[in-house]
Amino acid sequence: MSSSHQNRLFGIVRAMAVPAALIALAACQQQQNITPVAAEPDIVTVKLAQAADKASQALDSIAGIEQMRSPATPPAEDYSNVPPNLMQPVSLRWSGPIESVTRALAERAGLKFRVKGAEPSVPLVVNVDAYQQPIMHILRDVGLQAGRRANLAIDSAAGVIEVRYAAVDRMQ
Secondary structure: OOHHHHHHHHHHHHHHHHHHHHHHHHHHOOOOOOOOOOOOOOHHHHHHHHHHHHHHHHHHHHHHHHHHHOOOOOOOOOOOOOOHHHOOEEEEEEEEEHHHHHHHHHHHOOOEEEEEOOOOOOOOEEEEEEEEEEHHHHHHHHHHHHOOOEEEEEEOOOOEEEEEEOOOOOOO
16 A cells, blocks of 8 residues: 555545544533423413403303203103103114104114204204113204204104204394
């Protein structure tokens, strides 16, 4: 190997050794404990948070008033005069139009199904998750979910379950 080649190789190794030593020493340096400084919230953020709190309190107040006007738990129902076919237990999971689930329950009870009133442009969706519950209980739950938009009516003498849509959809 020539001496010029050795000198060039030695120069490259020396040039690489200096940065490598600096990196190794930098890794040994202790990190300073930097204490994060909490930024003061600006006035707009504070006012926005206060407005959100007031709106939330107002909604809670309205919900409380509405709960007093029409309690969520209606009085206990008397099912002593319900026909046996409506008291048979059923397990059902459903999320969809009220008509479909009511029709299925009517068929299960051996009854006819009818719809009265103008059907809304957007289907009235109900959710059922019942395990071994009497058909009557499930129908009552479906009727409660319909709220003011529709009523369920059972005419056991005529053997019919009806979905009766409200004359005007009050959910607009």
